[in-house]
Amino acid sequence: MTSHPRGDANPAPTPRTISEGDWTPWPKDFADTYREAGYWTGETFPDFLRERATRFAGNTAVVDGATRWTYAELDRRADSLATGLARLGVAEGDRVVVHLPNTAALFEVVFALFRLGALPVYSLPAHRRSELLHLAATAEAVALVTSDVHAGFDCRPMAAEVRAQVPGLQHVVVAGDPGEPSGGLTALAELRAEPDPAVLAAPDPGAVAFFQLSGGTTGLPKLIPRTHDDYLYSVRASADICGLDTDTVYLGVLPVTHNFPMSSPGFLGVLHAGGTVVLAPDPSPATALALVESERVTITAVVPPVAMLWLDAVEHGSQGQRDLSSLRMLQVGGATFPEEAARRVTPVLGCTLQQVFGMAEGLVNYTRDGDPAEVVTTTQGRPISDHDEILVVDDQDRPVPEGEPGHLLTRGPYTIRGYYRAPEHNATAFTADGFYRTGDIVRRHPGGNLVVSGRAKDQINRGGEKIGAEEVENHILAHPAVHDASVVAVPDAYLGERTHAYVIARGQAPARGELLAFLRERGLAAYKIPDRVSFVDSFPATAVGKTSKRDLRGSTDPSGDQ
Ligand code: OOB
Secondary structure, eight states: OOOOOOTTSSOOOOOOSOOGGGSOOOOHHHHHHHHHTTSOOOOOHHHHHHHHHHHTTTSEEEEETTEEEEHHHHHHHHHHHHHHHHHHTOOTTOEEEEOOOSSHHHHHHHHHHHHHTOEEEEOOTTOOHHHHHHHHHHHTOSEEEEESEETTEEHHHHHHHHHHHSTTOOEEEEESOOOOGGGOOEEHHHHOOOOOGGGOOOOOTTSEEEEEEOOOSSSSOOEEEEEHHHHHHHHHHHHHHTTOOTTOEEEEOSOTTSHHHHHSSHHHHHHHHTOEEEEOSOOOHHHHHHHHHHHTOOEEEEOHHHHHHHHHHHHTTTTOOOOOTTOOEEEEESSOOOHHHHHHHHHHHSSEEEEEEEETTEEEEEOOTTSOHHHHHHOOOEESOTTOEEEEEOTTSOBOOTTSOEEEEEEOTTSOSSOTTOHHHHHHHBOTTSOEEEEEEEEEOTTSOEEEEEEOSSEEEETTEEEEHHHHHHHHHTSTTEEEEEEEEEEETTTEEEEEEEEEESSSOOOHHHHHHHHHHTTOOGGGSOSEEEEOSOOOBOTTSSBOHHHHHHOOOGGGOO
């Protein structure tokens, strides 16, 4: 094992368990109701895979290129890696940042962590130093699991830097080549050991099982604590709604550490049902449509820009004649899917469309098989559960008349009651009686489905990738020649929205290229780097003197194009 001797370099004592004050459990009467309704069954993530591995032992669970693992094999690998991670020092209650692309190794790692009772902290493959530092520090992670080189980027020096800067972060585990032994990174392959049942944990189903990342509105993105009980309920119910079974072949196109391809119904829904998850290394039509044909994919989930790319590729025959006849359903979600594109899905791809409007905080809405075509193409579906409570309210939290647009508030059996260690933010992000303020503006369609018509939160939805405006503004403000910055969304035909940064310089403005290079050097994920930058003398103000983002969005500055 090449575990790095940390000595005194990284000494912070890490609390092993999440304590009650760190997150907000559901009040007892709600928890009782969800249990009595049969939603919270007491199933936990380690049991989940064990039980499916017994029932579907010989079925193919995961396909990643030439790698094909059965359920039994995945189960055995999880035990084996859990043993190696335990010997490395990862213990029950520890947090581990998972920074892995769509590979079989991701499955092995995640289920090994669950087996140990350790908590994955899911990052996205596009995340860089800035995001990983924030995640690791906030979660007080003891380890980071990453890949060697992904999409042309060498993750190892970045991971080593994160380890050096986060107290308590002891280990970097690399799926692939860990580099020179002097770097002190641990190869995942070296951790695989003869399974030792003594390392296996039996977590409380009501406890936090892992963390998702919020899209971010104020400051830095928040950690979202999800429990075994709440999350697995959403997984089972989603698999049911989407009609998954042992014949299901799901193509993982989006990064599967995101909530949509993880649990709506995502790879967990497929494993619940005994089907097969095929992993796509990228969402391009050339890669993905070839996999649909060769693996006889039945269902997949994409964001609107990917759906539009596929529609164009198939319509124009740019990928040759692919046999897509196995494809039963295309799920589209994460951002607004333009109606014209929605209408093309069935005629062009020959499958059903399902719109999915969800959030990592919980609530997920689906259009259903059997909804009229008009409803599927013009609404974003209805909630999973009869116990999902939906309120559509005005600025004073008063219900708006039926069918009118308003703020969406929600509460239910799989929607969190608070972010991790964020009491101040929780005080405004949730109502006193526990409703989550989604920041989305919706209206109810006459049939009962929801239509997303806007957004009240200070976020940019760039083709499904969420960007907290304040996070980017703070990075821009760190530049010595910047006096003030305001980041807003501008409409875009392909991505739906792009980012536009308005900047007031301190004296001589920096060159745009220099400012963007500065942001990249700060280790910001590429999708958060502004698409446009404009230097201005002042910002339009609201009546109370705050920057008016509404007016900034309305202003056009062709010279700002980058
Ligand atoms: C999904 O989750 P997040 O956490 O990345 O983003 C949630 C936000 C929503 O609050 C909404 O603003 C937007 O993304 N959104 C949509 C949408 N689906 C999500 N806006 C319009 N139309 C849609 N269909 O994005 C997510 C999580 C689970 C399933 C699906 C998406």
